[in-house]
Amino acid sequence: xxxxxxxxxxxxxxxxxxxxxxxxxxxxxxxxxxxxxxxxxxxxxxxxxxxxxxxxxxxxxxxxxxxxxxxxxxxxxxxxxxxxxxxxxxxxxxxxxxxxxxxxxxxxxxxxxxxxxxxxxxxxxxxxxxxxxxxxxxxxxxxxxxxxxxxxxxxxxxxxxxxxxxxxxxxxxxxxxxxxxxxxxxxxxxxxxxxxxxxxxxxxxxxxxxxxxxxxxxxxxxxxxxxxxxxxxxxxx
Amino acid sequence: xxxxxxxxxxxxxxxxxxxxxxxxxxxxxxxxxxxxxxxxxxxxxxxxxxxxxxxxxxxxxxxxxxxxxxxxxxxxxxxxxxxxxxxxxxxxxxxxxxxxxxxxxxxxxxxxxxxxxxxxxxxxxxxxxxxxxxxxxxxxxxxxxxxxxxxxxxxxxxxxxxxxxxxxxxxxxxxxxxxxxxxxxxxxxxxxxxxxxxxxxxxxxxxxxxxxxxxxxxxxxxxxxxxxxxxxxxxxxxxxxxxxxxxxxxxxxxxxxxxxxxxxxxxxxxxxxxxxxxxxxxxxxxxxxxxx
Numbered sequence: 001x002x003x004x005x006x007x008x009x010x011x012x013x014x015x016x017x018x019x020x021x022x023x024x025x026x027x028x029x030x031x032x033x034x035x036x037x038x039x040x041x042x043x044x045x046x047x048x049x050x051x052x053x054x055x056x057x058x059x060x061x062x063x064x065x066x067x068x069x070x071x072x073x074x075x076x077x078x079x080x081x082x083x084x085x086x087x088x089x090x091x092x093x094x095x096x097x098x099x100x101x102x103x104x105x106x107x108x109x110x111x112x113x114x115x116x117x118x119x120x121x122x123x124x125x126x127x128x129x130x131x132x133x134x135x136x137x138x139x140x141x142x143x144x145x146x147x148x149x150x151x152x153x154x155x156x157x158x159x160x161x162x163x164x165x166x167x168x169x170x171x172x173x174x175x176x177x178x179x180x181x182x183x184x185x186x187x188x189x190x191x192x193x194x195x196x197x198x199x200x201x202x203x204x205x206x207x208x209x210x211x212x213x214x215x216x217x218x219x220x221x222x223x224x225x226x227x228x229x230x231x232x233x234x235x236x237x
Numbered sequence: 238x239x240x241x242x243x244x245x246x247x248x249x250x251x252x253x254x255x256x257x258x259x260x261x262x263x264x265x266x267x268x269x270x271x272x273x274x275x276x277x278x279x280x281x282x283x284x285x286x287x288x289x290x291x292x293x294x295x296x297x298x299x300x301x302x303x304x305x306x307x308x309x310x311x312x313x314x315x316x317x318x319x320x321x322x323x324x325x326x327x328x329x330x331x332x333x334x335x336x337x338x339x340x341x342x343x344x345x346x347x348x349x350x351x352x353x354x355x356x357x358x359x360x361x362x363x364x365x366x367x368x369x370x371x372x373x374x375x376x377x378x379x380x381x382x383x384x385x386x387x388x389x390x391x392x393x394x395x396x397x398x399x400x401x402x403x404x405x406x407x408x409x410x411x412x413x414x415x416x417x418x419x420x421x422x423x424x425x426x427x428x429x430x431x432x433x434x435x436x437x438x439x440x441x442x443x444x445x446x447x448x449x450x451x452x453x454x455x456x457x458x459x460x461x462x463x464x465x466x467x468x469x470x471x472x473x474x475x476x477x478x479x480x481x482x483x484x485x486x487x488x489x490x491x492x493x494x495x496x497x498x499x500x501x502x503x504x505x506x507x508x509x510x511x512x513x514x515x516x517x518x519x520x521x522x523x524x525x526x527x528x529x
Contacts, residue, residue, distance in 0.1 A: 015329065051421060073420035082421070089418040091411050102411045105404060106423035154422065 004029045004189050005050070005081070005158055010059035010069070012049040019045040020213045022059070027158060027191050032184045034192040034200040034221065036234065037210035043193045044086050046210070047162045050191075051083040052076040063158075078106055080157030084164060088147040092136035096127055099135050099146055103153030112155060120149040123182070141172040148179065152188075159183065160191040165199065177203055197234035201225045209234075241376040243493040249386040251489020256389045256444045257462050258469035258481040259396060260437035265475060267413040267433040270320065270336050276463025277344035278438050280456060282308050282445035284355050287454045290362050297362060297449045298388065304442040312438030316431040319343065324430075344459070351456035359453040367450045381450035392443050393482070396436070400478070409433055468512050474525025483523060487511070 005027040013019040019042045027033045037043050048054045050061060052073035061069040068076055077083075091099055100120065104113040121128040124145045130138060135146060144164055151159060161180065165173040177199050184190045194200035201207055201221040208218040209230065217224070224230050257279060264272045272278075286304050290297055320336060327333035361367075369380035400406040412419045412429045420426055444462075452458070469488055473480025488508055495504040515523060 053417060053420070072425075073417075074423050074425045077421055077423035085418060085421065089415060089421075091414045091418070093414055094410065098407065102407055102419075102422055102424075105408055105411075110404075150422075 002029050003027070004064060005191070006062040007050070008060050008062070010049065010061060011057045012045060012054050013057070014045075014054070018057070018213070020049065023213075023215060025208055025215065025218075027189060028206075030184075030187065030189055031206065032180065032190040032192060032204040034194055034204035034207045035210055036194055036197045036200050036207055037216075038234075039195065041210040042213040043195075043210055044162055045213075047083055047086070047160055047193055050076075050160065051081060077154065078108070080155065081160070082151045082154045082156035082158070083160045084147050084151045084162060086162040086166065088143045090135040090138075090143055090146055090150070093134060095132055095134055096138070096146055097131045099150050100127070100153050103150035104155075106154065109153065109155045113153070116153050116155070120152055123179075124149055140167055141169070141175070144168065144172075144176060145179070148176075148183075152183070156188055158189045158191060160193070162193045163195060164192075165194065165196045173199065197230070198225075201230075240494060240497065242378055243497050244490065245378050245386070246382055247490040247493035248486060249382040249389075249489070250492060251486040252386050252389040252393070253444050253447060253485075254462070254465050254469050254488055255481055255485025256393060256440055256447075258466040258473070258485055259393065259478060260440040260444075261466050261470050262473075262475070262478060262481045263409075263433050263437045263440075265470070266478075267409055268320075268324075268430050270324070271340070272437070273337065273341040273463075274315075274344040274347065275340075275437075275441070275466060276459025276461075277347035278308070278312070278459070279441045279445055279462055280351060280454075280459035281311070281347055282438070282442040283449060283454045283458060284351055284456075286442070286446050286449055287360060287362055288355075290364075290449065297364060297446045298384065301388075301443055301446050304446060305439045308442035309435040309439040313431045313435035315343075315438070316434035317427075320434070321427060321430070348456050348459070355456060357456060359455045361451075361453050362449045364450045379451065381447075385447040385451075388443065388447050392440070396440070397478070399436075405429075405432060468508065471522055472512055472515055474522030477522070477524040477526075480522055480524030 003026045007023055007025040010023045011018060011020055023046065035043055035046065045054065049056060052071055056069045060067050063079055063081055068079060091102060094102065100117060104110055104116060126142055127146055127149055130142060135143065138146060148164065164176050164180065168176065173196065180190060180192060181203050192200055192204060201224055204221045206219065207221045207224050209216045209224070261272060261275050264270055282304055286297060286300055289295070289300055289303070319339065323335045323339050327335050366380045371378045371380060371383065400410060408424050408429055409432065411422065412424060412426050416426045465488060469481055469484035472487065473484030491508050491511060492504055495507050
């Protein structure tokens, strides 16, 4: 398998506040990779740095072998690095349908708009039912589905999900994780950032544990799930 | 005494205020920038239009196809070369005031340039239909005001259709609602801002041309309209396009209908009074979403 996304020695943060220190990480084509860690470990900062919303202060981010860390956010999205941001961030005054349309506003994905719409409405029939409803009136679970659907409209080469299970009921959490697995099976590479460590480790092939802005450990998820430290710190065992 | 003519006149003036206000709203709604040079830009398009009309004698309404695109590029370039660098330099500030000062300063520059080149005289484009009056039974209507009403209504409808139904319109609304997330959709917000600015000034070109046959042109003409446009925008709710629609009509109607019963200076007082009452009852404006 080849490395789709490589992060090498990356430092980043907000102004003078450094959050990430010397992060090394890679995502292989076709896998589900999870990045787990506690609140404030730097998971969202990592997401925002990859998608160009925060500048790197050191290191390099390569996508398919090309450095992308100096591109503006919209150009990174054009490459197919697609983020589902924490807290869904839907366009609140637009309808479900319009939110999906804006997902395929980039010129190179407009051709597959109809095909993607059909696929998403079939995958998430609730969105079809609520098609004409304004996004802000959806329930939390429906909003998360829409945020994921909107990202799929962008034809992602790599789909980065930032805390998709945040604020959802246990039943919906497992629905979201099943959805992520379905998307990955259909051939999309997934980078999953989660606080729900147990579920994230269950569905991913490999994982990185972030702590205070550094990679504390990494390895196959099946090994990490049995690691005594992970068990104690994150799984409450 | 029939109120009909003044209601039509009010609707016509209201429609023009509304068109000007929609440009202001478009810029605020997408960029969160208050453009204090909006009135000066209106003056610029009126003076340009007047000069072209005086030189060629072409019907002002036909000039829309020339002055409209021209003002679009003026706005587009203003955003790209003047506003953008300042916005960028202040992107990490919580309350950016540089852009406000920039637009206010720009309006002073434009006004004084106009004074230097055009002179302080009041001029009016005396077209062959400027004094035409249509009579329907006992009511009579001024032709340029009626034409103005129709043209502004058509342009407002076109703007609405553009925002709702086209790809760039949708990008513009998305950028206004959440520019960071819009970037995640692959939308270049700087280009979107420039388009918003361009459309806003193109709307001013239409407003200016519609005013030309019955309103005087002078370097300070923008001030009146800018103040009215700000009232319309805030009355209707900042950033709300339907708000600007209703706000414009209310102000236009108050202005002309009240003028039948009192002197013009009192009508201005009345406008501000209604404005204050609305803000008192609903501080976010008639159609605005409450502030967080």
